Amino acid sequence: xxxxxxxxxxxxxxxxxxxxxxxxxxxxxxxxxxxxxxxxxxxxxxxxxxxxxxxxxxxxxxxxxxxxxxxxxxxxxxxxxxxxxxxxxxxxxxxxxxxxxxxxxxxxxxxxxxxxxxxxxxxxxxxxxxxxxxxxxxxxxxxxxxxxxxxxxxxxxxxxxxxxxxxxxxxxxxxxxxxxxxxxxxxxxxxxxxxxxxxxxxxxxxxxxxxxxxxxxxxxxxxxxxxxxxxxxxxxxxxxxxxxxxxxxxxxxxxxxxxxxxxxxxxxxxxxxxxxxxxxxxxxxxxxxxxxxxxxxxxxxxxxxxxxxxxxxxxxxxxxxxxxxxxxxxxxxxxxxxxxxxxxxxxxxxxxxxxxxxxxxxxx
Ligand code: M6R
Numbered sequence: 001x002x003x004x005x006x007x008x009x010x011x012x013x014x015x016x017x018x019x020x021x022x023x024x025x026x027x028x029x030x031x032x033x034x035x036x037x038x039x040x041x042x043x044x045x046x047x048x049x050x051x052x053x054x055x056x057x058x059x060x061x062x063x064x065x066x067x068x069x070x071x072x073x074x075x076x077x078x079x080x081x082x083x084x085x086x087x088x089x090x091x092x093x094x095x096x097x098x099x100x101x102x103x104x105x106x107x108x109x110x111x112x113x114x115x116x117x118x119x120x121x122x123x124x125x126x127x128x129x130x131x132x133x134x135x136x137x138x139x140x141x142x143x144x145x146x147x148x149x150x151x152x153x154x155x156x157x158x159x160x161x162x163x164x165x166x167x168x169x170x171x172x173x174x175x176x177x178x179x180x181x182x183x184x185x186x187x188x189x190x191x192x193x194x195x196x197x198x199x200x201x202x203x204x205x206x207x208x209x210x211x212x213x214x215x216x217x218x219x220x221x222x223x224x225x226x227x228x229x230x231x232x233x234x235x236x237x238x239x240x241x242x243x244x245x246x247x248x249x250x251x252x253x254x255x256x257x258x259x260x261x262x263x264x265x266x267x268x269x270x271x272x273x274x275x276x277x278x279x280x281x282x283x284x285x286x287x288x289x290x291x292x293x294x295x296x297x298x299x300x301x302x303x304x305x306x307x308x309x310x311x312x313x314x315x316x317x318x319x320x321x322x323x324x325x326x327x328x329x330x331x332x333x334x335x336x337x338x339x340x341x342x343x344x345x346x347x348x349x350x351x352x353x354x355x356x357x358x359x360x361x362x363x364x
Contacts, residue, residue: 009153017197022147023162055102064233065329066167073175083110104159105360106134199321203334214342223250227275238336246343255288268296276303277328
């Protein structure tokens with residue numbers, strides 16, 4: 001059942017190119033996005049004035065990354081909320097908003113409660129859900145199914161990757177309908193999405209280097225992930241992967257916040273992973289990495305092929321293929337999944353069933 005892999009997590013990491021391709025193909029028709037099966041018409045999209053993305057854990061991190069994509073492409077306000085916070089704070093909701101609830105299982109108690117709250121307030125709801133017929137899928141007004149297939153490992157990988165695709169597709173279609181991108185840009189974005197499965201495959205094929213690096217880092221006490229913008233959202237997911245399966249304390253910080261307190265935690269040899277996929281923010285994050293280094297940090301850089309001057313700063317670098325910066329999360333997350341996996345294996349831990357965690361969190 002593990003198809004020759006030692007753990008479900010590694011099997012599911014390898015299933016990502018197919019899961020991403022399947023999810024994308026399910027909403028493409030003749031090279032265009034077609035949301036008719038989801039039941040969201042262009043007229044309805046036109047009416048939507050803002051978007052709330054509500055989720056827990058990794059699904060929340062998908063929301064964080066999507067917020068940048070959505071606001072940049074569509075120019076409508078997007079709020080990303082932790083379901084467990086949203087539901088208890090009497091939120092002020094706009095009747096013309098769309099609430100997008102992201103959940104692999106479709107059974108997460110807080111996400112389901114947040115969905116019900118939105119429905120009670122008369123807000124239109126959409127579920128981005130993997131498990132067919134789950135509670136969130138049944139109760140949402142519209143469902144965008146991710147086609148990841150069954151995900152067994154507690155640490156999500158392929159569901160996360162397909163949720164990102166769903167979010168990109170929505171952003172691109174909203175942007176087209178609302179006229180914030182040209183027809184040409186629309187086609188370019190879709191073509192770029194179609195290249196992602198092969199690029200993900202290339203990163204997976206290169207996993208040995210990460211295995212080596214992970215074996216050296218297995219005794220780390222703390223790891224810090226830093227980035228700006230989308231790279232901050234990627235950092236959050238990288239940090240969660242690390243802590244949930246390797247039991248190494250890790251934190252994600254917006255790189256610009258380091259100076260406001262966190263940098264005092266950097267000691268000699270502390271591993272700091274800088275995520276640098278966004279050209280506009282590259283230099284800024286490099287300078288934050290330099291600041292960490294001068295306090296003794298050991299630096300890993302995660303950036304795009306071509307940014308070779310990172311090697312002047314970083315002690316170890318992982319390169320990912322080039323893509324449109326909006327979609328960089330889909331590529332940058334893969335080495336971070338692999339890193340968490342290999343550290344966990346190096347420590348001899350139960351990768352697929354980490355302590356204290358359940359695959360589906362149905363208690364509040
Ligand atoms: O089933 P859901 O997508 O609603 O689950 C949400 C989180 O519990 C989940 O993403 C969790 O954070 C993962 N174990 C992370 O790998």
